[in-house]
Amino acid sequence: MNLPLLRIEQVNKSFGRNHVLRDVSLDVHAGQVQCVIGPSGSGKSTLLRCVNWLEVPDSGHVYLEGEPIGFRWKGASLHEMTSAQLAVQRRQMGMVFQGFHLFPHRRVIENVTEGPIIVNGLDRKSAREQAMDLLSKVGLAEKADAFPESLSGGQMQRVAIARSLAMRPKLMLFDEPTSALDPELVGDVLDVMKDLAYEGMTMVVVTHEMAFARDVADHVVFMDGGCLVEAGPPEQIFAAPEHERTRSFLSRVL
Amino acid sequence: MTVASDPAEGGTFRSAQGVRKVPLRHPWWWVGGVVLLLLIAMFVHLLVTNENMRWSVVLEYLFDAEILGGLVTTLELTVLAMVFGLALGILLAMMRLSANPLFRSVSWLWLWFFRGVPPLVQMVFWFNLATLIPELKLGIPFGPVLRSWDTNTVISSFSAAILGLALTESAYAAEMIRAGIQAVSKGQTEAALVIGMSTSQVMRRIVLPQALRIVIPPIGNDLISMLKFTSLVSVLATPDLLYSAQMIYSRNYKTIPLLLVATIWYLVLTTLLTVAQQHFEKRLTLTRATAGPAGNTRRLRFLPSFGKA
Numbered sequence: 001m002n003l004p005l006l007r008i009e010q011v012n013k014s015f016g017r018n019h020v021l022r023d024v025s026l027d028v029h030a031g032q033v034q035c036v037i038g039p040s041g042s043g044k045s046t047l048l049r050c051v052n053w054l055e056v057p058d059s060g061h062v063y064l065e066g067e068p069i070g071f072r073w074k075g076a077s078l079h080e081m082t083s084a085q086l087a088v089q090r091r092q093m094g095m096v097f098q099g100f101h102l103f104p105h106r107r108v109i110e111n112v113t114e115g116p117i118i119v120n121g122l123d124r125k126s127a128r129e130q131a132m133d134l135l136s137k138v139g140l141a142e143k144a145d146a147f148p149e150s151l152s153g154g155q156m157q158r159v160a161i162a163r164s165l166a167m168r169p170k171l172m173l174f175d176e177p178t179s180a181l182d183p184e185l186v187g188d189v190l191d192v193m194k195d196l197a198y199e200g201m202t203m204v205v206v207t208h209e210m211a212f213a214r215d216v217a218d219h220v221v222f223m224d225g226g227c228l229v230e231a232g233p234p235e236q237i238f239a240a241p242e243h244e245r246t247r248s249f250l251s252r253v254l
Numbered sequence: 255m256t257v258a259s260d261p262a263e264g265g266t267f268r269s270a271q272g273v274r275k276v277p278l279r280h281p282w283w284w285v286g287g288v289v290l291l292l293l294i295a296m297f298v299h300l301l302v303t304n305e306n307m308r309w310s311v312v313l314e315y316l317f318d319a320e321i322l323g324g325l326v327t328t329l330e331l332t333v334l335a336m337v338f339g340l341a342l343g344i345l346l347a348m349m350r351l352s353a354n355p356l357f358r359s360v361s362w363l364w365l366w367f368f369r370g371v372p373p374l375v376q377m378v379f380w381f382n383l384a385t386l387i388p389e390l391k392l393g394i395p396f397g398p399v400l401r402s403w404d405t406n407t408v409i410s411s412f413s414a415a416i417l418g419l420a421l422t423e424s425a426y427a428a429e430m431i432r433a434g435i436q437a438v439s440k441g442q443t444e445a446a447l448v449i450g451m452s453t454s455q456v457m458r459r460i461v462l463p464q465a466l467r468i469v470i471p472p473i474g475n476d477l478i479s480m481l482k483f484t485s486l487v488s489v490l491a492t493p494d495l496l497y498s499a500q501m502i503y504s505r506n507y508k509t510i511p512l513l514l515v516a517t518i519w520y521l522v523l524t525t526l527l528t529v530a531q532q533h534f535e536k537r538l539t540l541t542r543a544t545a546g547p548a549g550n551t552r553r554l555r556f557l558p559s560f561g562k563a
């Protein structure tokens with residue numbers, strides 16, 4: 001097979017004596033949607049955070065388009081990146097958090113234009129045009145001039161998605177994007193994510209929305225106790241899981 | 255199961271409808287009030303009738319050129335000491351939060367020292383710096399000297415005063431700003447990092463603006479304190495508001511009226527600052543939800559601005 005867009009290679013991570021990720025490896029190809037499922041505390045968030053170096057793995061590597069994250073090749077050795085070089089790498093990956101983390105001191109539209117203007121040096125006018133397009137796409141054009149505080153959780157999360165997309169990432173990471181939402185607001189956010197998936201965005205989605213995983217994912221990854229227990233197409237994972245741990249987890253959530 | 259729906263059941267019910275109600279009386283309020291009024295009346299009587307107050311003299315000097323000059327000096331000292339103190343405070347706060355243990359220790363030591371030494375002692379010390387270091391030199395550390403200045407020409411009583419006030423303020427501001435920075439959630443930093451901001455952009459654009467908003471009320475209090483602390487400079491013979499008054503009364507012996515002139519001006523300034531501070535804080539707490547359309551998005555980037563700027 002050709003080079004994966006994202007490769008996670010034998011990543012280990014501990015917090016103190018708590019071994020949170022154990023030799024996790026995963027390939028994500030361009031255009032794929034991979035859903036990561038598993039009980040809480042199994043290391044799903046930590047895995048995502050290791051991808052964009054919000055957490056630095058103790059061992060193992062992550063590659064985006066074959067380039068190691070956080071390191072630079074110099075001859076035969078790898079040199080740790082400066083934070084500025086790391087920032088350049090991070091621009092290629094969007095991330096959406098469970099808690100939204102919109103910038104409360106900026107209007108909705110400014111949340112979306114902040115990255116393009118400050119990081120990419122885009123001029124104000126084109127940044128606003130692009131941001132308005134993205135806000136219409138997530139159905140929030142009329143909220144452009146509001147402050148995040150006045151939005152519902154579902155609206156905030158859609159703004160957060162638009163903010164990430166504004167950087168034109170090659171890959172989107174979602175960490176339980178709907179877990180903090182009232183049930184009736186979950187659908188709007190999932191719809192936006194579905195549209196994104198159908199447009200061909202490469203996505204890694206940590207989620208408890210099993211229906212979403214079944215309908216949208218190309219691959220479902222089951223994690224437990226820091227290990228990647230089992231991965232495969234949703235039909236296989238949901239209908240005929242190989243491992244007992246997967247089976248017992250699914251019987252609890254389905 | 256039946257519930258008694260008529261309260262009169264089993265007893266006689268008296269309706270309160272239309273009956274005269276006697277409010278609770280507070281006799282001690284009245285006693286206390288009368289005593290206070292009496293004391294105030296005595297005080298005002300003293301102010302107005304005491305010969306030594308010499309209100310005519312107060313009026314005569316209230317807008318005296320020397321006094322007004324002192325007023326300007328007091329304002330200059332306040333603003334400069336505050337600006338330098340805050341700038342240093344931001345730097346110290348970031349050092350205090352740095353991952354580098356050396357930065358953290360130096361910042362800690364600085365805070366320990368400048369919070370421990372009274373500003374007045376510092377001012378006198380800075381003023382006498384020349385006896386310790388006669389020449390200030392600019393050059394390569396332990397290497398050749400590029401330029402040097404006579405310490406006495408650099409350290410005037412004015413700059414000694416600024417140093418003493420600003421360094422003390424820097425220590426207090428650092429602690430406030432550190433608390434403000436820590437009050438901004440880690441999620442904000444992460445959200446900014448993942449859109450590719452550099453660490454300094456995250457600080458400048460996301461964390462500091464939010465932290466400063468938290469820190470504005472205590473900084474307002476510091477500004478008012480600073481205004482009053484500037485009166486310490488009179489020991490260095492810097493012609494601020496107090497020292498100007500002192501100089502005049504050392505010539506004409508009208509001590510009390512001139513102290514009153516200074517007092518009035520200090521009160522005017524602190525009142526103005528307090529009103530400004532209250533106005534500012536009200537603006538800060540205004541819900542952003544009620545903010546109007548972003549007609550004017552060119553706002554002060556560093557200082558707070560909520561809603562309509």
Ligand SMILES: Nc1ncnc2c1ncn2[C@@H]1O[C@H](COP(=O)(O)OP(=O)(O)O)[C@@H](O)[C@H]1O
Pocket residue numbers: 015018020038039040041042043044045046047
């Ligand atoms: N920053 C951290 N410091 C210490 N322990 C952490 C930290 N982040 C996560 N952990 C621990 O790592 C384990 C996995 O956490 P996480 O990756 O958040 O799991 P999940 O997202 O699957 O619920 C948990 O036991 C959690 O307590």
Ligand SMILES: [Mg+2]
Pocket residue numbers: 044045046175176
């Ligand atoms: Mg999690």
